[in-house]
Amino acid sequence: MNHTAAVDLFAGPGGLDHAARAEGLNPIGIERDPAACATRRAAGLATIEGDVRQHGPADFPGATVLLGGPPCQTYTIAGSGAGRRALDTVLGLAKRMAAREDIRGALAGLDDVRTGLVLEPLRWALAAVDAGRPFETIVLEQVPAVLPVWQALAELLTAEGYTAVCGVLRAEEYGTPQTRRRAVLLARLGSPVALPAPTHAAYRSRGSRLPAPVSMADVLPHRGEFTVVSNYGTGGDPKKRGRRHSSEPAATVTGRINRNRVIGPRGEELPRFTPSEAGRLQGLPADWPWTGGDVWQQIGNAVPIPLGRAIIRAALGNAGGP
Secondary structure: OOOEEEEEEOOOOOHHHHHHHHOOEEEEEEEOOHHHHHHHHHOOOEEEEOOHHHOOHHHOOOOOEEEEOOOOOOOOOOOOOHHHHOHHHHHHHHHHHHOOOOOHHHHHOOOOHHHHHHHHHHHHHHHHHHOOOOOOEEEEEEOHHHHHHHHHHHHHHHOOOEEEEEEEEEHHHHOOOEOOEEEEEEEEEOOOOOOOOOOOOOOOOOOOOOOOOOOHHHHOHHHOOOEEEEOOOOOOOHHHOEEEEOOOOEOOOOOOHHHOEEEOOOOOEEOOOOHHHHHHOOOOOOOOOOOOOOHHHHHHHOOOHHHHHHHHHHHHOOOOOO
């Protein structure tokens, strides 16, 4: 198989890169977290440990695919909220960037520097266009709150000759054993692009003719029957603790998944998930070499493999595939 060169911004522990390799890409990831870099290297992924802002497309002249999943902490409901509060400012900065204005001072003035990182893929894309070597394909993902940014970027990329589409996808509809919603942007230079069609039914949907979502039991058969009890999405209210049976997909995997209780069919406490098991709920192989510090946060930050493959395949225009 001929592999197409790709560069992955904010590459994390390797979820999107693992998906990219399965779709015929040869990605190199830029990641500043030493722990995530250690995991990536142990997994055999090409890695540059550093700040995305200190690099650009000129450093990767052979790359034709741009991937990216900027940090989400300031945009998530559980995070600081700085990104959501600054959304109008970020959208204005995107337009100024597309007009080739220098916005570095404005980015530095944001309450949280991570908020502006969502615009880094646009900087890379525009720099590549201006250098006469535009990326042929762009794939971005983030939490649903970033969808307005992706919509703005899609409009700006269209003005640069791309066809772009964006939306919020449900990970379980693409074979991930987990309910996780992600805002994605797919862009292709000079040819049509569309969001991938679901391959599985949505969680708790009725009347769908698609296969049922992949369950926790499907990927963790050695566990037998169990129920996961978590506080995810409950605001910490113990009366609202979320429960998922092993016959269902997991709730969104976060960096706190190690705190989830696992209860057996007779109410007995079972061992909590191991990193390998939590990684499998993200679609990663059982032997993924989690290493370095804060392994649980690395797992929570990973892009689910089945969803990653689906959006990359759609962006590339690849038909079929598992």
